[in-house]
Amino acid sequence: MKVNCPNCGGIVPAEGLALxxxxxxxxxxxxxxxxxxxxxxxxxPGDEKIPGKPERPFxxxxxxxxxxxxxxxxIPPHGLRAGTLALLGFAIxxxxxxxxxxxxxxxLLFGGQIQGLNIGFACFSIPFxxxxxxxxxxxxxxxxxxxxxxxxxxxxxxxLHCLLWRRRxxxxxxxxxxxxESSPMIRSDKQGSTDSYLVEIxxxxxxxxxxxxxxxxxxxxxxxxNDYLKSQAPRLRRT
Numbered sequence: 183m184k185v186n187c188p189n190c191g192g193i194v195p196a197e198g199l200a201l202x203x204x205x206x207x208x209x210x211x212x213x214x215x216x217x218x219x220x221x222x223x224x225x226x227p228g229d230e231k232i233p234g235k236p237e238r239p240f241x242x243x244x245x246x247x248x249x250x251x252x253x254x255x256x257i258p259p260h261g262l263r264a265g266t267l268a269l270l271g272f273a274i275x276x277x278x279x280x281x282x283x284x285x286x287x288x289x290l291l292f293g294g295q296i297q298g299l300n301i302g303f304a305c306f307s308i309p310f311x312x313x314x315x316x317x318x319x320x321x322x323x324x325x326x327x328x329x330x331x332x333x334x335x336x337x338x339x340x341x342l343h344c345l346l347w348r349r350r351x352x353x354x355x356x357x358x359x360x361x362x363e364s365s366p367m368i369r370s371d372k373q374g375s376t377d378s379y380l381v382e383i384x385x386x387x388x389x390x391x392x393x394x395x396x397x398x399x400x401x402x403x404x405x406x407x408n409d410y411l412k413s414q415a416p417r418l419r420r421t
Contacts, residue, residue: 185220189213235405239398246406251335253410255403257392259326266324273317280310329392331383333358333410338383340390355414357386361407363400364391383407 185194187208199206199217207214238246245256262270285291287304327344338358342349364382379394381403394400 185217187211187213188215188220235409236398236402238402239396241395242399242402243395244392244399244403246403248406248410251333251414253331253333253406255331255392255407257329259328260324262321262325266321269317269324270321273314273321276317277311277314280307280314283307284311331390331392333414335414338385340383351390353385358411359384359386360411361404363404364389381407 185199185206186192187194187210190208190211190213192208192210194206194208198209201217204217205214206217206220243257243260245254245258247254260266284304284307287307288300323344327342330339330341330343332339332341333355336355338353338355340351340353361381361383364380365378379397379400381392381394381400383390383392392403394403
């Protein structure tokens with residue numbers, strides 16, 4: 183590769199090019215020039231574009247509030263959507279069929295009396311009842327469940343909440359490592375579903391997962407959490 187001096191047009195030898203600083207010097211006319219001006223595609227050290235933090239997507243479901251050394255991330259309930267309504271309808275049909283089958287096994291459909299043999303036969307329906315109620319529980323959690331993560335500079339507080347049930351955990355912030363992408367253990371064919379994009383906050387001994395509505399929201403939350411943890415790292419090392 184030949185580099186010509188922008189002043190006199192002479193060829194600048196290799197020893198006159200300082201690639202580590204981004205400057206060159208012509209031995210003939212003593213002209214000092216920027217290598218980025220004469221070498222196409224060359225980027226001087228320090229001129230690299232550092233990608234900024236992603237902006238909040240317009241369709242993001244998460245609520246993020248950051249003040250000084252505090253960070254709050256709240257995933258509100260999603261309500262009844264098309265997917266949860268479909269699951270609710272299927273769960274009702276499932277339980278209706280199981281109820282009909284159980285009543286028949288007990289001999290109640292034709293005005294008969296319940297006998298010991300009928301009770302034993304009806305017990306085979308118990309697993310199907312559990313599956314049906316499990317589907318209803320899934321609908322309830324998907325429509326009314328919420329997740330919250332709160333950092334106060336000293337601790338990380340995680341909370342799961344659904345109607346009257348609540349689970350809260352407190353962990354020292356020094357045990358929190360980073361946030362990263364995650365994916366559900368069981369994937370569905372519908373790639374655009376809410377649970378297809380997860381943010382996993384990793385800490386010593388476990389992790390806490392936040393669902394996202396899109397990949398853009400996933401990348402945004404990861405950047406927000408990691409930026410906060412990075413800002414707190416010097417203070418945590420001192421303590």
